[in-house]
Amino acid sequence: EAGVVQSPRYKIIEKKQPVAFWCNPISGHNTLYWYRQNLGQGPELLIRYENEEAVDDSQLPKDRFSAERLKGVDSTLKIQPAELGDSAVYLCASSLEGYYEQYFGPGTRLTVT
Amino acid sequence: EDQVTQSPEALRLQEGESSSLNCSYTVSGLRGLFWYRQDPGKGPEFLFTLYSAGEEKEKERLKATLTKKESFLHITAPKPEDSATYLCAVLGTYKYIFGTGTRLKVLA
Secondary structure, X not given: OOOOEXXXXXXXXXXXXXXXXXXEOOXXXXXEEEEXXXXXXXXXXXXXXEOOEEEXXXXXXXXXXXXXXXXXXXXEEEEOOOOHHHXXXXXXXEEOOOOOOOEEOOOEEEEEO | OOEEEEEOOEEEEEOOOOEEXXXXXXXXXXXXXXXXXXXXXXXXXXXXXXXXXXXXXEEOOEEEEEOOOEEEEEEOOOOHHHOEEEEEEEEOOOOEEEOOOEEXXXXX
């Protein structure tokens, strides 16, 4: 069974530029999460989807971050414009409906210069 | 406020030297406590879910236990391949909260 797929794996951009991350969850997993992980820290939830609906986006900085999950499968997280403090690893995870254990992708390491 | 604290921050063990990692939590309406392993450059890998005080789960050299205030991850006779960061997370009424992890290094 294929795991959670994320792309790109690495991205280097200049501040004020836009950037987008893509995630394809495990087949059949209707819940999708986006996390941000700073060095030496645990993952911090940005947004959680149940199918197409964003059910928890309270930690998403909405002035510059946006996300979508069209058709309830893959998802895109966007930052526009990026700031130096956005440098981090962005993780995507998915889980089956009714189950709480999450399965993570490898992450996208973003460096903003 | 929901909170998760892991200790120690880092731990070095000799191969075969057993030890325990701690995860203390404060959460309203605990729905589950989770342990993950994270290797450098990779996403966290799910290990265990614990739902209620007194519950225990085992997998190879790892054993997770849960009380009303904390969880322990016991590592018995560790090997170098057990070196990783171990993350604890709790699911309260509304959301997941991760701890900052314990970085474990097992020396051959």
